[in-house]
Amino acid sequence: MKKVSLDELAPGMKLARDVILDDGRFLLLKGFTIKNRYLDKIRMYNIPYVYVEDEIGKVEYFSEEKVYTETFQTIKSVMDTVRGGGDVNLPVIKETVDTIVKKILNDDNVFMKLTGIRDIDNYTYLHSVDVCIYSVIAGKSLNMSIDEINELALGAILHDIGKCKVPLTILNKPARLTADEYNIIKDHTRYGYDIAIKTPGVTEEVARIALLHHEHWDGSGYPMGLSGEEIDYMARIVAVADVYDALTANRVYRKRYMPHEAAEYIMANSASHFDYEILKKFLDNIAIYPADIIVLLNTGEIARVVESKGKESLRPKVMVITRKDGPPVLEPYEIDLMKNPTVFIVDILS
Numbered sequence: 001m002k003k004v005s006l007d008e009l010a011p012g013m014k015l016a017r018d019v020i021l022d023d024g025r026f027l028l029l030k031g032f033t034i035k036n037r038y039l040d041k042i043r044m045y046n047i048p049y050v051y052v053e054d055e056i057g058k059v060e061y062f063s064e065e066k067v068y069t070e071t072f073q074t075i076k077s078v079m080d081t082v083r084g085g086g087d088v089n090l091p092v093i094k095e096t097v098d099t100i101v102k103k104i105l106n107d108d109n110v111f112m113k114l115t116g117i118r119d120i121d122n123y124t125y126l127h128s129v130d131v132c133i134y135s136v137i138a139g140k141s142l143n144m145s146i147d148e149i150n151e152l153a154l155g156a157i158l159h160d161i162g163k164c165k166v167p168l169t170i171l172n173k174p175a176r177l178t179a180d181e182y183n184i185i186k187d188h189t190r191y192g193y194d195i196a197i198k199t200p201g202v203t204e205e206v207a208r209i210a211l212l213h214h215e216h217w218d219g220s221g222y223p224m225g226l227s228g229e230e231i232d233y234m235a236r237i238v239a240v241a242d243v244y245d246a247l248t249a250n251r252v253y254r255k256r257y258m259p260h261e262a263a264e265y266i267m268a269n270s271a272s273h274f275d276y277e278i279l280k281k282f283l284d285n286i287a288i289y290p291a292d293i294i295v296l297l298n299t300g301e302i303a304r305v306v307e308s309k310g311k312e313s314l315r316p317k318v319m320v321i322t323r324k325d326g327p328p329v330l331e332p333y334e335i336d337l338m339k340n341p342t343v344f345i346v347d348i349l350s
Helices: 036-044 064-083 090-106 120-141 146-157 161-165 179-186 188-197 204-212 233-247 259-268 276-285 310-314
Strands: 002-005 026-028 049-052 294-297 302-305 317-322 328-336 345-348
Touching: 026 036, 064 090, 064 120, 064 161, 090 120, 090 146, 120 146, 120 233, 120 276, 146 204, 146 233, 161 188, 179 188, 188 204, 204 233, 233 259, 233 276, 259 276, 294 317
Parallel strands: none
Antiparallel strands: 002 049, 294 302, 294 345, 302 317, 317 328
16 A cells, blocks of 8 residues: 555556545545546545555556547547548447457446446437447347457447438437427438448448347337347347437436336336347346446435446445435445345436
């Protein structure tokens, strides 16, 4: 353990002691790995120094935030270019997707704390990144080959490329769409297929993900009304990721679903909308409430999620850091939400 000033503190360092504010509240807990977004928060509280674990060998620090941001910037640039009449820069997208795939194959949860970041102006781009991440996790759990996962990831990140051909007045409308506007939006699947298939290096299978990701298991989807195994396998995977991620985002016309509510929603629609086996693998392998996020409980307590995955993360173990009446907890205590059915998460704070 060593003491470091804020000037010395860097992403990748792991806290050896809790960071406690002057009023006794916990800011960060022992064992937390410092990330870029937390450096400003620590500086804001004028904390002079913290204790971190000694380095064991010098290794290059991998920043999931950096990769996520670069992926967002890449898909935004590509989609903006296509909207302006340009072509898809496939080599850049493939390089970006390759990084995501490699990291997730090594660690399913590597990007999970970053999914769900939303702002209205960038919704489509961030959604594309999240759907790619979720799809790769699902593909890995379904024992797909690396080549298949790479194809899946490429199709997932391009699944909404057809929205580049939808008028922004409709795409960004701050209200519910009319029936006519919704029909225009639905055309993005055909536009997406046309854009993808005309891009040298994009396979038919990848292009069909853009075309078929809104098809439903019972045949009630669009654009072709396919059902069951008529729907391409990879499109069925992306369909689950697409709906789950969309539900967990705030929209102008509705408040976001909490992650466990989104999981319950897609389970309730499993017979009509989704391939149940894919859906089950999806929910069994994503971290619905990722480790280290800060949540508000219905009891009024504020807690940090302890690492969990799959069904366990629907009702994860949490470490309470602030009591319901406001004072900080000097010694954080654990609640297993699975064993305490009257306690549940009502909001994600950070």
